[in-house]
Amino acid sequence: MTSPREGDPSGRAKEPRAGDRAPAERAFRVLAPLLVALFVLAGWEVVVRLRDIPPYILPAPSRIASELVRSWDVLGPSLLVTVRIAALALLAAVVSGAGLALLCSLSKWIELSLLPYAVTLQVTPIVSVAPLVLVYVDDPLAAVVFCAWIVAFFPILANTMSGLAAVDHNLRDLFELYGASRWQQLWLLRLPTALPYFLAGLRIAGGLALIGAVVAEYVAGTAGAGTGLAFRVLEAQYRLNIPRMFAGLFLLALTGIGIYCGTSLLSRLLLRNWHESARVRER
Amino acid sequence: MSGEAKTSPRFSETTDRHRQRGAELLRIEKVSKVFADGTVAVEGFDLSVARGEFVSLLGPSGCGKSTVLRLIAGLLRPTRGTVRFAQPLAPGDIGFVFQEPTLMPWATVADNVALPLRLCGFDGRRAGAAVAEALALVGLSSFARAYPHQLSGGMKMRVSLARALVTRPTLLLMDEPFAALDEITRLRLDDELARLWQAHGWTVLFVTHSVFESVYLSTRIVVMAARPGRPVAEIAVDAPRPREEDFRDSPLYGALCREVSAALHRAMASRGAET
Numbered sequence: 001m002t003s004p005r006e007g008d009p010s011g012r013a014k015e016p017r018a019g020d021r022a023p024a025e026r027a028f029r030v031l032a033p034l035l036v037a038l039f040v041l042a043g044w045e046v047v048v049r050l051r052d053i054p055p056y057i058l059p060a061p062s063r064i065a066s067e068l069v070r071s072w073d074v075l076g077p078s079l080l081v082t083v084r085i086a087a088l089a090l091l092a093a094v095v096s097g098a099g100l101a102l103l104c105s106l107s108k109w110i111e112l113s114l115l116p117y118a119v120t121l122q123v124t125p126i127v128s129v130a131p132l133v134l135v136y137v138d139d140p141l142a143a144v145v146f147c148a149w150i151v152a153f154f155p156i157l158a159n160t161m162s163g164l165a166a167v168d169h170n171l172r173d174l175f176e177l178y179g180a181s182r183w184q185q186l187w188l189l190r191l192p193t194a195l196p197y198f199l200a201g202l203r204i205a206g207g208l209a210l211i212g213a214v215v216a217e218y219v220a221g222t223a224g225a226g227t228g229l230a231f232r233v234l235e236a237q238y239r240l241n242i243p244r245m246f247a248g249l250f251l252l253a254l255t256g257i258g259i260y261c262g263t264s265l266l267s268r269l270l271l272r273n274w275h276e277s278a279r280v281r282e283r
Numbered sequence: 284m285s286g287e288a289k290t291s292p293r294f295s296e297t298t299d300r301h302r303q304r305g306a307e308l309l310r311i312e313k314v315s316k317v318f319a320d321g322t323v324a325v326e327g328f329d330l331s332v333a334r335g336e337f338v339s340l341l342g343p344s345g346c347g348k349s350t351v352l353r354l355i356a357g358l359l360r361p362t363r364g365t366v367r368f369a370q371p372l373a374p375g376d377i378g379f380v381f382q383e384p385t386l387m388p389w390a391t392v393a394d395n396v397a398l399p400l401r402l403c404g405f406d407g408r409r410a411g412a413a414v415a416e417a418l419a420l421v422g423l424s425s426f427a428r429a430y431p432h433q434l435s436g437g438m439k440m441r442v443s444l445a446r447a448l449v450t451r452p453t454l455l456l457m458d459e460p461f462a463a464l465d466e467i468t469r470l471r472l473d474d475e476l477a478r479l480w481q482a483h484g485w486t487v488l489f490v491t492h493s494v495f496e497s498v499y500l501s502t503r504i505v506v507m508a509a510r511p512g513r514p515v516a517e518i519a520v521d522a523p524r525p526r527e528e529d530f531r532d533s534p535l536y537g538a539l540c541r542e543v544s545a546a547l548h549r550a551m552a553s554r555g556a557e558t
């Protein structure tokens with residue numbers, strides 16, 4: 001029983017992971033959506049020009065692009081504000097969501113007494129809560145962050161909780177057999193088990209944080225902080241500056257995509273060695 | 284020529300010959316386990332295991348084999364009766380191999396095997412040597428840095444075995460360890476286990492529902508009946524050692540298998556009569 005019979009391990013080590021897909025496939029993954037975008041934008045441009053549609057009804061992509069460049073002085077800083085709001089809210093959601101999930105997993109009493117409120121917070125529509133928040137929280141930035149946090153918090157809490165509870169029974173027995181301390185069980189078994197669940201929650205929460213931020217800014221309107229992207233879109237709408245509206249929307253969408261890519265990348269990096277979701281199927 | 288069968292549930296006088304292998308290590312007396320939902324999984328279970336023995340628990344599904352192992356490992360507390368060891372046990376004195384490999388998917392093979400040492404508080408360098416040794420034992424030295432998903436089912440099971448062996452346990456408990464594997468892999472792992480046991484003289488308590496596997500591996504087979512789970516027969520396997528693959532073709536093996544099969548059938552019939 002001294003010689004391995006299952007073949008050469010070095011051959012196995014080269015098994016492709018999510019990180020190194022075939023170059024052709026990777027190129028296709030980027031090129032295909034770009035091509036679609038190109039076709040759609042070209043068609044849009046052609047239709048607008050042929051039909052002579054005025055920009056306050058539907059601006060052509062070229063017009064939106066030039067507007068984006070022209071008003072970058074206004075939109076650029078607003079983009080930063082919105083990104084900051086979403087990032088702060090997401091950070092708060094991660095800390096509070098994962099923290100509360102941990103507390104709940106440590107004590108049944110905490111879970112029983114706090115979870116109903118977390119659920120209530122989740123099921124109450126943010127649009128109806130936001131005005132109240134804006135009334136009671138003085139600092140407009142803090143108010144918007146708070147609203148974004150409310151929506152981003154629950155997916156992280158719920159996912160981390162199911163992750164912490166998803167520990168393999170036999171592994172738990174094994175830890176008990178070797179007299180593992182509570183701390184060892186948490187650190188070596190429960191947290192790694194919960195990690196993929198937490199990351200799935202993070203991906204959802206990232207998008208929701210942005211949505212929460214936008215909703216809060218819309219509700220706040222002119223009374224709010226008045227500097228985020230959503231506010232700029234609203235403002236452009238009042239002034240019937242439709243090209244700028246589109247430019248702002250474009251930046252918002254880009255922010256959302258950026259958040260999604262960032263959280264996906266993080267999850268892939270952390271799970272690439274072992275979790276099914278981050279592995280490439282070989283055929 | 285062959286082993287002897289006792290169909291009596293009490294077998295206090297039967298095991299003297301086998302105890303000569305070594306002093307008694309484990310004694311279970313009148314152990315019963317009733318689960319919270321009222322299921323009587325095990326009742327009046329007596330068993331004595333001597334050092335160096337390879338004892339198989341053989342019985343139909345649901346007869347309480349796993350429950351007995353978990354009672355011995357201290358993962359369950361007996362409702363009645365006692366589980367006693369000849370010496371006080373420290374963590375790591377019992378190795379447990381589950382029916383599934385039960386590896387941590389996020390850890391490398393080496394880290395998986397090192398887990399028991401880590402939990403028992405060994406320092407890193409000594410642990411490293413022990414891990415290398417355990418992996419060499421199961422022939423997986425070159426896979427130390429692989430992740431479980433890169434291994435075949437049989438290899439995962441061997442990692443699981445290496446993990447159970449890494450603390451050099453006094454008693455090795457195995458719960459149908461190869462049941463989920465294909466026939467070829469299973470026979471090969473049986474061969475390897477027999478050879479390792481022969482070379483190292485461990486004490487093994489092995490759960491299986493395969494007559495052939497139990498005869499091939501054991502020095503003694505305890506046949507169990509279900510509802511409630513209890514031992515109903517004990518068969519000593521007095522075939523010569525070491526047993527190689529050709530033992531499976533020998534007339535002695537065939538006779539032993541028939542004998543154990545018959546005992547198992549009686550055990551299953553007795554279950555029907557009682558329920």
Ligand SMILES: Nc1ncnc2c1ncn2[C@@H]1O[C@H](COP(=O)(O)OP(=O)(O)OP(=O)(O)O)[C@@H](O)[C@H]1O
Binds near residue numbers: 319350
């Ligand atoms: N935690 C539990 N709660 C209630 N009943 C249980 C529990 N664990 C096992 N049982 C019951 O105890 C009996 C024995 O179970 P056990 O798992 O020991 O059987 P087994 O012989 O190992 O079966 P198998 O060969 O299928 O693994 C079964 O009837 C089972 O339903």
Ligand SMILES: [Mg+2]
Binds near residue numbers: 348349350458
């Ligand atoms: Mg079982």
